[in-house]
Amino acid sequence: MPTIYIDDNPYEVKEGKNLLDAVLSLGEDLPYFCWHPDLGSVGACRQCAVIQFQDEEDEQGRLVMACMTPASEGTRISIQHPDASQFRENVIEWLMVNHPHDCPVCDEGGECHLQDMTVMSGHNYRDFRFKKRTHRNQDLGPFINHEMNRCIACYRCVRYYRDYAGGGDLQAFAAHDHVYFGRHEDGVLESEFSGNLVEVCPTGVFTDKTLKRHYTRKWDLQSAPSICNHCGLGCNTIAGERYGTLRRILNRYNSSVNGSFLCDRGRFGYEFVNDDARILTPVMKNVETRQFEEVSEDDAVAKIAELTRDKNSVIGIGSPRASLESNFALRTLVGSNRYSSGMSNAETELVNLSRQILNDGPAHSASLKDVEKSDAVLVLGEDLTNTAPMMALAVRQAVRNQPVEKAKQAGIPEWNDNAVRELIQDEKGPLYLATPTNTKLDDVATKTYNAAPQDLARFGFAVAQFLAEESPKVIGLDEDVKSMAKSAADALKNAKRPLVISGTSLLNKSLIQSAANVAWSLCANGKKAEIALTVPEANSMGMSFLEGQGIESAFERAASDDIKTAIILENDLTRRVDSKAWNQFLKNVENIVVIDHLENETTAAADILLPAGTFADSDGTLINNEGRAQRFFQAFEDDSAVQESWRWLQGVLDLGKDTDVSDWYSLDNVFSAMTKSVDTFKGDIVVAPDAKFRINDQKIPRSPYRYSGRTAMKANVDIHVHKPPQDPDSPLSFSMEGYSGKQPSGLTSFFWSPGWNSVQSTNKYKNEVGGELRGGDPGIRLIEPKRNASPKYFTEVPEPFSPREGEWLSIPLHHIFGSEELSAKSFGLSKRAPEPYVALNPSSAEKLGLQMESRVSVKLDGTEHTLPITLHENLPDGVIGLPVGLPDFNGIPLPNWSKISGATE
């Protein structure tokens, strides 16, 4: 550990850092702009200037940029030196030359890095007395607002968007003081990760357009630590509310999961929470009119208690988008053998298989951080950008690891970003992609293989076979596929941290099994192999812990005479089963009880309907694909009857008296009841500090202490101070009152530190720049590998895919915008979702006599859809792709065989 001297005081710092990183990691302040913890240094803004002395004798020193200077043994610098501080003040003044004085109307105001640095640098009066230059702004689509005049040309946006996220359509234009950051013409930013610009930009150039529609200052938001519920990765977020509506989602740093970033689905998919279709009161269907009528909460609960008195007549269908606690409450109510996971049978099988692989095998279940750190990657089946977006971003970083290692050996530190990029040019570490069609990661792939799902699995098995003799042989593989498998195997074997990725999105068991074989065979070769298996929804993995059966099985059960009542928890079953099965199910059960937050086809079929909280107005625990249990906390509570689903069920259980649920008044107690009674959860599991947690006897406030209304949180209603809602479920308070120091990891409602109002304050919460949050990253892994287990290879290699005459294998194609139920209902995202289509390859289209604009009719499972076609160059022969999750395709089980023909219009 080198010792450096800052203003004559010695400090120990970690090897290999630059001075800015070192200074910030020590918790000291030094202003900066162009540097970013995830983007490294480029030395452009000149804001981080310090004086460096050659040795103890040197009194003169020279001005250097801290971000570009290694913190090596004996480095002596002064931050306080008048030359350094005056220079830094000057830099701000230059930046302010063209910066408008529009803070009062700027969305960034109050959480602006430029404001913070201006104050920190001491600049307060501007001598510039001439005209400012002005720019024209662009329309960048539904997510991002553009206000170029505020730009201070730190180049962070393009470095993030282009270099980090691989986007091509945001660039720097022109030169000198006319540099302009945007697109070459107005238009939607193409990257699926564009929203991070909002946090990357140190000022108000790129701001959240969805927030703009219901703008609130950071200091007037009541926020809570949350977990994204739009895919299975469980990215950590902050949900911010004001006056009963959710205003925005921000990233919440967690070095093991999403680090500093989010995908656009996660960031902009929140607005369903404010939708007009929210269910706010309990209703019951009038037996005669078949119309919903409001009922009191007590009556509703009593009615359900009555229906569930005979447990044997009830089934419960849970949901992978509901919390563990709510699912557990349902399971408790109906009994584990009448409880369903709310996933299809196929999905249930795959998720269970995934957990079994991660749990019983020797390969380590990879966190997103592990993905990012891996140095050779094999992807089997997943179009990550669309099924697990942040994992795609992590893979994009992973391919840099091997070349960066070379740069390091050439003496260029990793943080010297431009120099590293210059040295490695377009060199990429190994990434082998086996997917049905093109993906957005193809541009960084070493090799891609596009084939039908079972052929992809065969490829996976072949890779494993090259690594371990005992892994089953694949017979009849094409030579080129074989040689690609060989080179993938070699690349993985030669890597330090090889990683295999697969998942459930193609609903193909063999694929996941082949991935396990690859990972395990690497382990057998003495490698510490990682495996990442994606799952569809925020709590899919949690469902596997609760061991419910699939929906089809539940429906079969419902077909038997004794079942009279079904309780459906936060689940629109019509998205998951075909209409025939659904209608039959409705005929089979007399009473349908639904608890959910948004109206949908399932809630429409309810006899009793109860309002559930969303992620933003309820608390709960989710388990992500990695096996990490994480807690989300409610950002707000309104006066409606909305509450956690488990609370409704607790009411029912309490009346039923079968089970003692008298202590289920808080989330912690439900959670611990679950871990005690469900075998898959072993031992004492602490996901987050419990509701009794206090610092200095104080709760942790949800709003910062600059809150304008002070304690009048409901100034929209009246100016009186209402008693803040009590929160038995968490140690957070619904007010600005409480412990005002740094919130502990996992309870961070907002990142703030004296002098640091912007998201850059996260640095103050970390052990070191880029490191874990102080006190450890939140969440707890419930799945660990059995490192010494000898692999029990899966042996069933599927037959090669053979196209059928007159029939097409339709496979699911996923869309980051549109495929996921809740986010698709959000304002911005709905604008980005594709129209339904059918994808096929050009030669198939030609064979069918179809043109680009053709519409075809697709016959699937007795339903018929007329759709426009989309050509996918690389989709295999005999295979068509259908977008999942879009309204037209609800309830169609894929993959499936279908017939297509040119539509007659």
Place this chain on the structure above:
Amino acid sequence: MLSPEEKHEIDEELKHLPYKESAAIDALKIVQNHRGWVTDEALDDVGEYLDMSPDALDSIATFYNLIFRKPVGEHVIRICDSVSCYLTGYENLRDAITKKLGIKLGGTTEDNKFTFLPIQCLGTCDHAPAMMIDDELYRDLTPEKLDEIFAQYK
């Protein structure tokens, strides 16, 4: 679509460059030579050929002084406005041209014959003031000499 000539010329550049994107500036100059200026369509064409986004190309195009992203006249007059020409009377020359053609710096004549632009030092300071019309260099200029020069562009 790039014309066969444009393609051929870009290919010639690519021969001695290790990466496709390295030909970006050359390619922009090539299409400008053929088309007079770099149109939006040209960005798409070159982008497709070099596997680059039009935005990335425009980023480069707008950086450099000699790549036009707007149409220019048949002939481009570039008058040196740097220090040696300043000392030797570039301003008079500029005003004389403005008077003669009726356009200020940055302008294009109505008949689309001339575009009038400033340029940095032409490296002929011992013969200042100087200007270029297209590829032709004119030096030791005085306002009186302009008539004769412009007569050649009738």
Place this chain on the structure above:
Amino acid sequence: MDRPLTHHIQPDKQPLSLKKYEKQGGYQAVQKALRDFDPVDLQNHVKEAGLKGRGGAGFNTGLKWSFVPMGDDAPRPKYLVANADEMEPGTFKDRLLMESNPHLFLEGIILSAYAIGAEKSYIFLRWAYHLSKKNLEKAIAGAYENNYLGENIQGSGFNLDLHIHISAGRYICGEETALLNALEGKRANPRAKPPFPQTSGLWGKPTIVQNVETLANVPGIVNNGINWYKDISNSEEDGGTKLYGVSGKVKNPGLWELPMGTTSREIIEEHAGGMQDGLKLNGWLPGGASTDFMVEEHLDVPMDYGSVMEIGSRLGTGTMIVLDDQTCPVGMIENLEHFFAQESCGWCTPCRDGLPWTEKILHAIEHGEGKMEDLDQLARHSKWLGPGKTYCALAPGAVEPLQSGLKYFREDFERHINEQRCPWS
């Protein structure tokens, strides 16, 4: 007097054909070096001769070469890049060499490439230099035909390819690392050093960037040796001859090859013929727009790197820009700062936003809208835009004429402000 850079140049300035050039001793240096010198020896030879970069910075050329990784495991290919951008206002020396003595320049390239083991070479040429391009292309074709370029040059086993890249125009392209980005087809923002181009340059490979005039010095050193090179100079420290130029209102503006260390007096009064009738010398920039003013008291300072540095300026490119007493110094400086502000690449804050500010202040003063505080502002900007503060040397260069102008022409500035007009207009 030895004129190794220009003695091949004929009165009509037409370049010699390759054959004629050979007849006059051309390409002997290549033959000799390939035969007698190991690359590292050649590096040392040039280092000892004391050749300093003629592009402006004056760094010892051989020393720079010695930082290039040599040997079998050095990264490949290595590159030699000739910096023929010559966009520094007031500078017109490389043009002469390329138009009228292209083979000497090529010979310098071949020798330098050999010294560092480069197998690829680029000439980064200004667009405006059409004649240079034409003459160079012809010379290069000849050199390939006669196996001074290409494979296995003169049977030595040394290979060298050479291409001309025509710049798309920006002053910053002349800065060596920005130049590399421009060669790579990118925006010409400079790069941070370290890593230096010598180890990670063009496309991340070891690269040497050298000015045209610098390269043209190498054949003479190889042919005639270290002592000769030191002897032909008038300077204590710096060897060789220098292309000195004068522009502005002198009787006979032009360019001359003279011993290094010739005084300004000799150059301005003798070679340039003194000021035009009726004008007096008010000051001059010694080596292009980015150097500090010199004034009458400096007329006898030898124009070599050390001596000019001592009086607070830089030799720069050695092409002087002369200010006469009938031209407004404030106007001249405004013109200069306008240039630099326009040519800032826009990468680092001080230069991008500071220079336009100085231009605006100068414009205000020149147009009768100046305030006394403006002079403090200009001084403040000069201070904080100086060496080491900005990302590259453009901005420090830009403030050289400004800070020295404030020093030598302070009264003129004050008169502008007091009279609220330009006294010269």
